[in-house]
Amino acid sequence: MPEKTVLMQGNEACSEGAIAAGCRFFAGYPITPSTEIAESMSEKLPRVGGKFIQMEDEIASISAIIGASVGGLKSMTATSGPGFSLMQEGIGYACMAEIPIVIANVMRGGPSTGLPTKTAQGDVMQARWGTHGDHFLIVLAPESVKETFYLTIKSFNLSEKYRVPVILLLDEAIGHMREKVVIPDYGDILTEDRLVPIVPPQWYKPYEITTDFVTPMAPFGSGYRYNITGLTHDEMGFPTNKESEIISKMNKLRDKIMRSTTDIVDYESLYTDDANTLVITFGSASRSAKEAVQYLRNHRRKVGFFRPITVWPFPEKQLRQIIKKVDQVYVVEMNQGQLIDEVRKVECYHKKIFGINRYDGEMITPNQIIAKIREAK
Amino acid sequence: MTQPLVLNYLRAKKQFPHVWCPGCGHGVVMGSLIRAIDKLALSKDDVVMVSGIGCSSRMTAYVDFNTLHTLHGRPIAYATGLKLARPELPVIVITGDGDATAIGGNHFIHAARRNIDLTIILMNNNIYGMTGGQVSPTTPYGGRGSTAKSGNPEHPFDISQLAIAAGASFVARTTAYHVPAMDRLIQQAFENKGFSLVEIFSQCPTYEGKWNKRGDAATMLKYYKDNAIPVTSKSKYSEEELKDKFLIGILHHTPKAEFTAEYQKIIEKYQIKEQMTQLSQQKGKNEPEASSKESESPVSED
Ligand SMILES: Cc1ncc(C[n+]2csc(CCOP(=O)(O)OP(=O)(O)O)c2C)c(N)n1
Ligand code: SF4
Ligand SMILES: [Mg+2]
Numbered sequence: 001m002p003e004k005t006v007l008m009q010g011n012e013a014c015s016e017g018a019i020a021a022g023c024r025f026f027a028g029y030p031i032t033p034s035t036e037i038a039e040s041m042s043e044k045l046p047r048v049g050g051k052f053i054q055m056e057d058e059i060a061s062i063s064a065i066i067g068a069s070v071g072g073l074k075s076m077t078a079t080s081g082p083g084f085s086l087m088q089e090g091i092g093y094a095c096m097a098e099i100p101i102v103i104a105n106v107m108r109g110g111p112s113t114g115l116p117t118k119t120a121q122g123d124v125m126q127a128r129w130g131t132h133g134d135h136f137l138i139v140l141a142p143e144s145v146k147e148t149f150y151l152t153i154k155s156f157n158l159s160e161k162y163r164v165p166v167i168l169l170l171d172e173a174i175g176h177m178r179e180k181v182v183i184p185d186y187g188d189i190l191t192e193d194r195l196v197p198i199v200p201p202q203w204y205k206p207y208e209i210t211t212d213f214v215t216p217m218a219p220f221g222s223g224y225r226y227n228i229t230g231l232t233h234d235e236m237g238f239p240t241n242k243e244s245e246i247i248s249k250m251n252k253l254r255d256k257i258m259r260s261t262t263d264i265v266d267y268e269s270l271y272t273d274d275a276n277t278l279v280i281t282f283g284s285a286s287r288s289a290k291e292a293v294q295y296l297r298n299h300r301r302k303v304g305f306f307r308p309i310t311v312w313p314f315p316e317k318q319l320r321q322i323i324k325k326v327d328q329v330y331v332v333e334m335n336q337g338q339l340i341d342e343v344r345k346v347e348c349y350h351k352k353i354f355g356i357n358r359y360d361g362e363m364i365t366p367n368q369i370i371a372k373i374r375e376a377k
Numbered sequence: 378m379t380q381p382l383v384l385n386y387l388r389a390k391k392q393f394p395h396v397w398c399p400g401c402g403h404g405v406v407m408g409s410l411i412r413a414i415d416k417l418a419l420s421k422d423d424v425v426m427v428s429g430i431g432c433s434s435r436m437t438a439y440v441d442f443n444t445l446h447t448l449h450g451r452p453i454a455y456a457t458g459l460k461l462a463r464p465e466l467p468v469i470v471i472t473g474d475g476d477a478t479a480i481g482g483n484h485f486i487h488a489a490r491r492n493i494d495l496t497i498i499l500m501n502n503n504i505y506g507m508t509g510g511q512v513s514p515t516t517p518y519g520g521r522g523s524t525a526k527s528g529n530p531e532h533p534f535d536i537s538q539l540a541i542a543a544g545a546s547f548v549a550r551t552t553a554y555h556v557p558a559m560d561r562l563i564q565q566a567f568e569n570k571g572f573s574l575v576e577i578f579s580q581c582p583t584y585e586g587k588w589n590k591r592g593d594a595a596t597m598l599k600y601y602k603d604n605a606i607p608v609t610s611k612s613k614y615s616e617e618e619l620k621d622k623f624l625i626g627i628l629h630h631t632p633k634a635e636f637t638a639e640y641q642k643i644i645e646k647y648q649i650k651e652q653m654t655q656l657s658q659q660k661g662k663n664e665p666e667a668s669s670k671e672s673e674s675p676v677s678e679d
Contacts, residue, residue, distance in 0.1 A: 025462055046647040051461045051640060056487040060454040063447065063484075067427070067458030070445055071466075075458070093448055220443040220459065221466045223422050227438060229446035238392060238438060 005182050010145045010174040011036035011078075013181055014104050015044055017152025018076055020189050023102070024050035025075035027064035029057050029083060032116045033172040034106035037078035058083035062090030062103070069099050070228060072219025074156055078104040081114060081123060084130070091165050092131030093230045095253060098163040098207070098215070100194055102155045107171040109361045118361025119172035121283055121334040125341075127167045128312045134250060136257040138162070138264060139312040141169040141283040145179035151309070157192035158264060162214055162256055169311060171334070173284040173363050197224060205235045209248055213256035257313060265318070266309040271297060272322045275304025277373065280319070280343055281332035282308050285364050289332045292369035303373065311339070316346045328352040330373060334364055386411045386421065392438050400594025402553030402579030403433050403500055409556055410469070410498060411440065413563035425468045427456040429476035431507045433500035433579070436471045450480030453488045456495050464637040467496070467567065474501040474515040478534050482514070489543035492571040493636040498563065499574060501536060502581035510584030521588040537576050541629045546571035548629040552578040552601035555625060565627065571635045578623075 008016065015037050018026070026041040028034075042052040051068070055061040058079055065075035079087065084105045094101050107123045109115025123130075127139045138158050142148040152168055159166040195216040197204045206226040208215045218224035231239040232246050240246065257264065268286075270293065272278070281289040286307045296303045306322055308315050323329060323343075329351055331340040337355040344353060356372045358364040387393070397403050414424060424442040428434035430449035437444035443466075447455045452470045460468045477485045477499050488495060504522055505511040512522035512529050515536060519528045540548045547569035549562040559577060566573035580586065580597035591597050606614060608626035 025458065027458055043647075046640075046644040047651050049644055049648070051644075053457070053461055053640075055454065055457070056483050059451065060457070060484055060487070063451040063454030064458030064461070066447075067445070067455035067460075068462035069458075070455075071459045071462035073462045075462075089448055090451070219463075220425050220445070221423055221463055225421060225441055225443055227444045227446065229438070230448060231446065236391070 001186050003182060003185050005180060007178055008145060008181055009036060009176060009178050010148045010170055011106065011176070012040055013145045013149040014078065014152045014168065014170065015040040016183060017149040018102070018156065019044050019048060020149075020183070020186050020191075021074065021153040021156035022191050022193070023074045023076050023156060024048065025065060025068035025073040026050070026077065027053045027055050027061040027068070027075070028077045028079065029055055029061050031058075031080045031083045033108055033175045034078045034080045034104065036175070037104055037106070058086040059090065062087040062101070065101050066090060066094055066097075066099050069101050070220050072222070074100070074160065076102040076104065076156075078106065080106050080108045080116075081110045082112070084123060084126065088130040091137070092133060092135060094165040095131070095135040095137055096230050096232070097228050098217070098253075099165075099228075100159040100163050100217075101165050102152070102159050102168060103165060104152070104168040104170060106175040107169065109359070115361045117172065119284065119334060119363060120359060120361065121171055121285060122338070122359070124169065124282070124311060124333070124335070125338045127169055134254070136254050137165050137167065137312065138257065138310060139167045139169055140309060141311045142174060142309075143283060143286040143307065145174065145177060146181045148174060149181055149183065153189060153191065157190070160194040161192045162260070162264075163194060163217055164257060169283060171284050196222075201225070206237045207233060207235045207249070207252070209235060209252055213252045213259070261313050261317075264310060265313055265315045267315040267318055268305075268307040268309060269318070269322060270305040272304035272306065272325070275302050275325070276327045277301065277303045278306055278323060278326045278329045279303060279332060279369070279373075280306045280329060280339070282311055282339060285332050285334050288364050288366045289369055291366040292373070295366060295370055296373060301373070314342050314346075319343070319346050323347050323351065324349050326351065328354065328376065330354050330356050330369070332356045332364060332369055334358050382415055383408055383411045386414070386441055387439055388441050395439055396435050397432060398583045400580070400582040401432065402502065402577075402581070402594075403436065405553045405556060406498065406500055406559070406577050406579055407436050407439065409559040410563055412560045413567065416560070416564055417567055419467055423466050425459060425463075425466050426471060427452045427459065427468060428471035429473070429481060431473035431476045431505070432581075433473035433506070434471055434476060450476055451484065452476070453481060453484040453495065453497070457484070457488055457491075457493055460493055460495060461637055461640065464494070464641070468494070470495050470497045472497065472499050473506070474499065474503060474536065475505045475513045478514045478536055478539065486539065486543035489540050489545040489572045489574070491636040492544060492546050492633055494570050495572055496563070496566050497572070497574045499536060499576050500579040501576055502579050502585050503533070504581050504585040504588075506581045506584055510588055522584070523588065537574065537628050540572075540574045544572070545574050545629065546631055546633050547573035547627070548576070549574070549627045550576045550578075550623070551625050552605055553580055554598045554601040555605065558625065562627065569630065569632065570638070571632060
């Protein structure tokens with residue numbers, strides 16, 4: 001397909017990106033404000049020989065995409081808060097069994113049924129810590145429709161490369177906003193496929209501890225007969241209670257992500273060279289934050305900007321370098337203050353940290369951010 | 378004498394001894410399933426076995442297929458994704474009464490409704506074995522378990538009837554006593570293209586037996602023997618005589634359109650449409666695309 005310029009919604013950009021990345025399986029359950037992803041996937045997938053299924057609930061949806069991924073297809077689901085809560089046990093399974101899957105969570109106001117049609121960023125901690133037990137996964141948060149397209153592709157690439165669930169954290173504002181996107185020729189898009197074993201079946205260890213902690217994954221039905229389980233398992237994929245095997249499995253799950261942060265972590269920083277004030281934000285809130293920073297700089301305030309694109313793993317090293325040079329920090333987010341705690345962990349220089357929050361279902365505005373920063377001095 | 382047939386299919390060196398108690402019916406079911414697969418000459422490389430969580434679901438570790446041990450209640454949902462992704466592979470689901478009809482009840486009825494081509498081997502012991510003998514959705518009214526010590530105040534599901542009502546195209550019931558029949562029924566379940574359930578009464582002497590004073594495994598098997606009525610001879614009995622008995626055999630077999638095959642037709646429809654539009658685009662070339670030529674939209678929305 002040649003390059004094309006289109007006006008599209010964030011949710012459409014997500015499904016467009018998924019197809020471009022090679023996604024060939026989608027299972028989902030309708031929920032505002034994510035439904036357009038399922039609707040568009042139900043049309044796009046069969047066109048490219050892929051499969052779509054509307055499941056009976058979100059637990060079934062995450063289960064089905066894990067099953068399809070075991071079958072060898074790049075798979076995804078999309079949901080919002082209540083459905084994302086239901087998916088947590090399955091996300092933990094995919095972490096433990098190292099099954100690549102992508103979950104788009106188009107955030108709305110919570111808790112509970114909350115604000116189905118309004119925007120929020122209240123799931124940023126749930127995305128990281130929603131399932132039980134120690135675990136590591138990747139969470140990406142785009143700030144625009146265009147970035148949604150590219151980060152959806154990146155979600156699949158990281159998921160396949162590291163055999164890990166990747167959560168694409170959108171919100172109602174991005175999901176439903178329309179913007180211009182230049183969709184490149186699919187041939188120009190870099191896609192990553194999971195490694196498959198090259199050793200003969202009798203030598204294959206499906207959870208072998210390799211140097212980079214990532215093990216090639218044989219799809220079912222390819223001649224490599226092995227066991228997959230959510231029980232803590234040994235290198236052959238069979239349940240274990242042996243201390244040494246438990247520790248190496250747990251460390252494998254951690255190290256395959258945390259020793260590759262230079263490859264995984266992505267962020268955006270602006271005007272940080274001379275800044276004495278730093279604005280930190282993510283996702284759709286960064287649109288207003290950027291405008292506020294621009295305005296303040298036009299009025300001779302030395303304000304810098306920092307945005308994690310991978311919210312998890314959090315770009316702590318990169319932020320630490322910047323934060324040590326400023327006097328005060330503002331964390332802009334559309335919740336009652338979640339990412340601010342992560343900033344507090346990074347910040348060990350006793351700087352002042354303030355939250356700028358909005359959680360009434362509306363987009364935070366540049367004016368709100370400007371006013372708060374101005375009142376400080 | 379060659380080695381027993383089942384050994385060709387077991388991960389005998391690595392995964393044994395197994396977790397099942399002496400006298401448990403689940404191992405008998407495993408043997409039967411293996412014989413059925415052998416009879417059908419399915420390749421071990423192709424067979425996919427998906428299980429949930431429970432004593433019954435532990436089977437996946439022991440057999441040398443593509444085995445996926447999933448979450449409690451979810452094997453049918455995992456299997457649905459896998460089967461739709463790879464319709465050419467035979468997919469078996471191993472589950473228990475708790476796994477399939479309590480926590481996984483929703484997936485069970487919806488997979489039956491879709492008539493997706495899965496072979497469901499459900500070991501019904503009327504109890505939660507793995508967690509130590511709590512009552513399940515099939516514990517009889519008045520039956521006992523560790524969470525209903527003075528008798529179950531609830532009424533049980535009839536799992537086979539539930540599957541029939543939900544739309545399953547093949548439903549059979551048997552017991553751990555009726556082994557040759559079990560071999561045959563599992564084979565027939567495989568041969569049906571669609572949602573195929575074999576409900577197997579499988580004794581749990583450790584908990585179900587103990588709590589309900591049903592005696593040892595042999596006594597429990599004798600109970601199955603004495604109380605099972607082949608569905609084919611149902612007419613020989615009066616309503617009254619059938620009251621405390623249960624039917625075994627093929628309870629329902631009504632083939633109907635299978636889900637993954639139906640989905641394949643959708644793919645073909647879309648692909649034909651796609652080819653047509655590509656052809657017409659090539660003809661009427663140079664038509665500009667119906668995309669926006671608007672100027673950059675402003676960033677702020679407030
Ligand atoms: C979400 C969740 N809830 C509860 C459990 C605990 N649990 C494990 S097996 C089981 C019951 C299994 O019963 P059944 O499916 O009848 O299998 P059986 O052991 O009787 O063969 C329960 C409640 C669990 N593993 N996961
Ligand atoms: S507890 Fe019951 S179901 Fe579980 S292995 Fe023992 S006898 Fe079988
Ligand atoms: Mg049971």
